Amino acid sequence: MNVRSAARLSLAVRAPSEQAARPVVDIVARRRRDARQRELQVLGLRLLVAVVILGGWELGARTGVIDKFFWSQPSDIVTKLWTWVTQGTDLGPLWDQVLTTFEETVGGFIVGSILGVIFGVVLGRNVLLADVLGPYIKGANAIPRVVVGALFAISLGLDIRSKVATAAVLVFFVVFFNAFQGVREVDRNLIANARILGADNRRLTTEIIIPSALSWIVASLHTSFGLALVGAVVGELFGATAGVGELIYAAKNNFDAAGVFAGMALLAAMALVAEALITALENRLIRWRPPVATETRI
């Protein structure tokens, strides 16, 4: 074998491994580039949707297609918000109003969730109690519960308590039904296993049933925070001295459509912040669950 053929041979041996290595790098790089491009595309399209809707609204209002008096226009709403931020509202500084509503919402959310979990777990564990109370709970759930806000406004007064109570009632039923269902759906095998391993009834509840029901309960917290906000705002509509709901109510009485929309924007912002907090809480509470593909969530 001469030198040349030996070189060719070594080349022939080396070549396949190089060929194999390159495409892998290419694929990874391309995947990453594609993902980034998609992200930008989604972001761009989102902006476009906002521009089309808000721009169309603004344009419609300016050309007279949309009646400004009833439907306001984005520029007025932004101006209104800016006035509230810089000069305060009729009810006092804007921050106080937001904080008041936030306190009422979070208070109702916490009270309602805790009661919901307790009742859900107790009734889920006790079949007799569930059978006895079942029809009453279903009946109470069937009436439009926001009306209890009126009752609380009479009995608890115009301060924070009546709003917390209204929000708590709305939250309670959602969390309760989820906790109840979660307890009922606990894997029989897990319970049998825990009992064989020596768990008593208390351990069974705290270590098997509640953790197992937790994914149901946490899923319900997303919905129920929105409901807590509804409860707080409705409570304010029934009578209050401060809060975003009261701001909206006052704006309505002044035929100030921009004020109503500005209040709605504040509520939406609050809900988004809370949603992020609950997602963080969810990830902490159920670390043991396999991560969900993020694209499928909305």
Next chain:
Amino acid sequence: MSPAIELRGVTKRFLTPSGGVYTALRELNMIVEPGEFCSVVGPTGCGKSTTLALISGLEPPSEGEVDVLGKRVDGIADGIGYVFQSDAVFPWKTVLENVAAGPRYRGASSGDARTRARDWIARVGLAGFEDRYPYQLSGGMRKRVALAQSLINGPRILLMDEPFSALDVQTRSLMENELLGLWSASSASVVFVTHDLEEAISLSDRVYVITAGPGTVKSNYKVDLPRPRNVAEIRFQPHFAEIYEEIWEDLRDEVLVSYERQKRGAA
């Protein structure tokens, strides 16, 4: 010496959701000696799992008596380990917490339970995986967790319900060998439910054949293959083939009966 497990004339009936009565076991008699590794084979739906539920005390018998370690079974007895067919490790606990659960439920301090759990995790070959959650493990690894979870309590009776049926063949014979190793280091009696006759023979001292449902013992065979065994190789011994053939004669008829019934049920 009294047997580790004794079932005398045991019948178990269940109420079906439609209101009928389903007899899972009928007049079943079975004896497991202390330290014996005993397998139960039979066609699907013959009440093999029910037998384990009765021994463990998870279910009471409708008729007959179940004695475990010389005492009548009334509720879940001490000294029992149970490895379930499906995954029964707790998904919200890490491997360490899962294995430490038994000692903690039985009153050990948290530190003591963790120390013992680490030891058992190493013994089933999972050292380094203590902080993983079950979803991060393979099926075979989860079975190891389940084994450690049961064995850490030092059970004198170990009940296993088709524990390896979901594993691939290679992992399975590996786990079977490890099970035999762990068992020989203990003095536990084992009742091992399986539908796989080869698995039953290669692991056991004795094999019970259960009839098509309602299940009762059709026959039982002593497996006199020498120990220690290597399950991957023992099946090539001529004596293994003889035992297999003998038991299969019995089992085949029951499997056929069960199969015919299923076909008729489906038609």
